[in-house]
Amino acid sequence: MIEDILKNAMLKSTKQRCFILSIIDESKEPLAAEEVFKLLQDESRNINLSTVYRTLNILTEKNVLLKIVRGDGTASFQLNNSSHNHYITCCVCNRSVPIDSCPIQSLSEKIKNETGFEVTGHSLQISGICAECLKKSKEKK
Amino acid sequence: MIEDILKNAMLKSTKQRCFILSIIDESKEPLAAEEVFKLLQDESRNINLSTVYRTLNILTEKNVLLKIVRGDGTASFQLNNSSHNHYITCCVCNRSVPIDSCPIQSLSEKIKNETGFEVTGHSLQISGICAECLKKSKEKK
DNA sequence: TCTTAAATGCGAATTATTTGCAATTAGGAG
DNA sequence: CTCCTAATTGCAAATAATTCGCATTTAAGA
Numbered sequence: 001m002i003e004d005i006l007k008n009a010m011l012k013s014t015k016q017r018c019f020i021l022s023i024i025d026e027s028k029e030p031l032a033a034e035e036v037f038k039l040l041q042d043e044s045r046n047i048n049l050s051t052v053y054r055t056l057n058i059l060t061e062k063n064v065l066l067k068i069v070r071g072d073g074t075a076s077f078q079l080n081n082s083s084h085n086h087y088i089t090c091c092v093c094n095r096s097v098p099i100d101s102c103p104i105q106s107l108s109e110k111i112k113n114e115t116g117f118e119v120t121g122h123s124l125q126i127s128g129i130c131a132e133c134l135k136k137s138k139e140k141k
Numbered sequence: 142m143i144e145d146i147l148k149n150a151m152l153k154s155t156k157q158r159c160f161i162l163s164i165i166d167e168s169k170e171p172l173a174a175e176e177v178f179k180l181l182q183d184e185s186r187n188i189n190l191s192t193v194y195r196t197l198n199i200l201t202e203k204n205v206l207l208k209i210v211r212g213d214g215t216a217s218f219q220l221n222n223s224s225h226n227h228y229i230t231c232c233v234c235n236r237s238v239p240i241d242s243c244p245i246q247s248l249s250e251k252i253k254n255e256t257g258f259e260v261t262g263h264s265l266q267i268s269g270i271c272a273e274c275l276k277k278s279k280e281k282k
Numbered sequence: 283t284c285t286t287a288a289a290t291g292c293g294a295a296t297t298a299t300t301t302g303c304a305a306t307t308a309g310g311a312g
Numbered sequence: 313c314t315c316c317t318a319a320t321t322g323c324a325a326a327t328a329a330t331t332c333g334c335a336t337t338t339a340a341g342a
Binding site for chain 2 (some may be wrong): 340
């Protein structure tokens with residue numbers, strides 16, 4: 001439950017934080033602060049944009065959320081409970097979709113041999129054009 | 142040569158662009174616009190920051206440069222030599238070493254089937270501990 | 283050499299995000 | 313249950329990175 005998530009992170013359970021978390025929980029895609037803010041407004045939750053930013057940051061620090069930086073430099077956030085740590089982002093409409101496979105796991109042994117490095121972490125961002133935008137761009141022609 | 146790079150990209154060869162490109166060429170690490178700007182000033186090249194931004198963007202569009210978005214959302218740029226586009230960075234001493242293999246190339250077909258996305262680009266940052274730092278940390282114990 | 287589209291400089295605008303501060307509130311102590 | 317305090321929020325203003333509009337300059341080809 002959302003209140004437990006907050007308690008676990010040693011954070012006060014405020015209505016703002018609960019609403020923000022549930023918006024993110026319900027979303028299939030990572031959401032930017034502004035997007036969370038708009039979805040809150042759609043539900044008539046009057047929560048200040050600064051609060052949204054602050055909440056997303058603190059929850060990321062507490063590892064409740066995962067921060068994903070898109071190709072255009074903007075950040076988006078998702079619950080950090082899934083194995084989906086990699087995303088592909090459409091460079092036309094900016095939608096992100098998770099990728100099941102992680103190609104780095106299998107690479108670390110190879111890297112160890114090649115470079116002597118012990119791999120401790122990685123960040124992978126793939127950009128592309130989603131099926132919808134591909135279709136639209138073909139229609140235009 | 143730098144002038145040929147510009148000619149190849151169908152861009153006018155201006156002194157500003159040449160200086161910017163040579164700064165990036167000489168750097169072992171990807172550079173942010175502001176960093177390029179400062180290095181230019183160190184060489185007493187008076188080039189406007191807007192010009193730096195514009196040049197980096199247009200060269201990225203022409204695939205001369207590769208844009209890398211850092212974890213904090215800021216962009217940095219490096220020459221797109223295509224062979225070693227990926228680096229592993231030691232999180233202790235911050236040294237970067239290129240990685241020969243690119244695991245994304247072989248992944249794009251799989252991604253197309255999984256998500257419908259046409260892959261157009263990617264940015265991969267791997268962090269780890271280099272052999273030297275590993276050795277040092279063992280010596281300490 | 284002349285012409286002109288492309289490139290540059292400069293300041294102002296934009297966008298995403300952060301911050302300072304006063305007002306409010308959650309949740310534990312009494 | 314009430315009170316207290318530190319944490320949280322709202323608001324408005326600040327910052328940082330990047331882009332834009334427009335007048336001026338320049339590369340390069342006719």
